[in-house]
Amino acid sequence: MCRKGILFVVSGPSGAGKGTVLKHVLQKLPGLMISISYTTRQPRSDEIDGLHYNFCTKDVFQNMVDNGDFLEHIEKFGNCYGTPKAPVSLHLNAGEDVILEIETNGAANIKKMFPNAVLIFVTPHNFDDLEKRLNRRGSEDDKAKEQRLKIAKSEYRSMSHYDYIAINDDLDVCVDTIKAIITAERGKIKRNKVFAQKLLNTTP
Numbered sequence: 001m002c003r004k005g006i007l008f009v010v011s012g013p014s015g016a017g018k019g020t021v022l023k024h025v026l027q028k029l030p031g032l033m034i035s036i037s038y039t040t041r042q043p044r045s046d047e048i049d050g051l052h053y054n055f056c057t058k059d060v061f062q063n064m065v066d067n068g069d070f071l072e073h074i075e076k077f078g079n080c081y082g083t084p085k086a087p088v089s090l091h092l093n094a095g096e097d098v099i100l101e102i103e104t105n106g107a108a109n110i111k112k113m114f115p116n117a118v119l120i121f122v123t124p125h126n127f128d129d130l131e132k133r134l135n136r137r138g139s140e141d142d143k144a145k146e147q148r149l150k151i152a153k154s155e156y157r158s159m160s161h162y163d164y165i166a167i168n169d170d171l172d173v174c175v176d177t178i179k180a181i182i183t184a185e186r187g188k189i190k191r192n193k194v195f196a197q198k199l200l201n202t203t204p
């Protein structure tokens with residue numbers, strides 16, 4: 001192992017396509033782990049416990065908060081979401097890059113704790129597409145959908161704190177954009193100082 005893992009944070013309004021895009025990125029790039037958050041939200045019909053989220057009760061979630069088991073956690077849309085500390089530290093220390101798919105407040109907290117984290121904002125190029133995608137996904141009732149769309153504006157306000165924007169109009173283009181960002185970050189000299197020194201030391 002020549003370097004510690006890199007922490008990537010992906011955010012964007014509900015329906016932007018974060019989950020869809022990341023699924024493809026993970027299939028195409030080796031050495032990437034996705035952090036599986038805990039949530040008190042009910043699973044959607046296509047969601048699998050332990051894969052998309054660790055679904056849990058409010059009591060279990062609160063116990064984890066009390067035990068300091070989360071790197072960060074928030075309440076949003078009436079549900080609790082939290083990033084578990086242990087697996088993230090384990091992977092980063094093993095030199096594996098980790099992706100957190102979390103909302104903008106959590107991302108800001110992570111950036112404070114991990115200044116070298118790379119923040120990527122995913123969005124379609126206009127609001128109409130967001131609305132259409134949420135309608136097509138059909139996972140929320142009208143009230144919940146409205147709540148999610150309403151919050152999009154405050155999420156766009158946070159965009160200036162991000163390192164990169166990845167426009168998700170064409171899925172393949174967005175997947176390639178995120179792959180390119182990850183590849184470029186992996187190649188940064190500042191993240192490969194140990195390797196660079198080793199190369200120097202072993203060169204006759």
Ligand code: ADP
Nearest residue numbers: 014015016017018019020133137168169170171
């Ligand atoms: P998020 O995780 O950001 O809430 P999802 O990944 O669940 O969003 O995507 C929301 C909906 O939009 C899903 O039905 C998904 O299939 C669709 N979708 C994602 N990316 C695109 C795209 N580039 N073009 C069209 N539809 C998309």
Ligand code: 5GP
Nearest residue numbers: 014037038073074081082083101102103106
């Ligand atoms: P959803 O209910 O659509 O799966 O997620 C709602 C929002 O919560 C999304 O913006 C998603 O990125 C965010 N989210 C999911 N897990 C976490 C987490 O562990 N921490 C934070 N801060 N946000 C999360």
